[in-house]
């Protein structure tokens with residue numbers, strides 16, 4: 001995760017308490033994990049940065065543990081751009097550290113890494129190009145795959161390029177593409193007309209799944225340390241709500 005450039009510097013973001021009080025979220029149509037991932041389908045999670053797979057859908061991944069689904073995680077970048085200009089966190093150190101953090105996080109979610117394939121594409125952090133990524137994804141995505149990515153208007157260039165590439169490839173090969181907000185929880189507010197509420201569905205998480213997600217996020221220590229961590233306290237509190245929100249494909253709502 002690196003912070004989106006268009007966020008107002010120092011802005012604290014929408015507090016979790018505001019999201020918690022929002023009747024709109026309480027009333028969102030529910031979806032079950034079996035609907036997000038029908039039996040027999042392969043789940044493919046496409047994460048622009050190491051940790052986006054946890055922040056966007058870690059609760060879903062933790063909920064699937066019992067089913068031991070076949071899956072593929074695609075890490076688009078190595079996340080080397082999360083601390084621009086830092087002497088402590090150089091790009092090379094971030095590349096190495098964040099790979100280890102990801103592995104720890106996936107284990108903490110309870111993923112069966114024997115059944116999950118993990119492809120790292122090493123595209124440049126904050127420089128993901130939709131066309132380049134789509135070309136790489138075409139070799140990896142199969143018809144019938146259930147593809148989850150960040151949202152195409154999430155506010156970070158890599159999150160958006162990743163979603164657009166996934167949408168293109170899914171449409172071309174008959175996969176289903178579902179998007180999940182990450183940074184939108186920071187900059188949006190309940191009722192925000194910039195979010196596609198009509199295709200939003202809420203996956204309720206049990207306590208065990210939230211706890212696994214919490215522990216998995218804590219594995220990404222490079223993003224949490226310091227007086228101004230990349231992942232701020234407010235955003236984390238919001239991301240640890242007992243539910244996750246997914247945007248279904250337009251016209252494809254079950």
Ligand SMILES: [Zn+2]
Nearest residue numbers: 001002049052
């Ligand atoms: Zn990210």
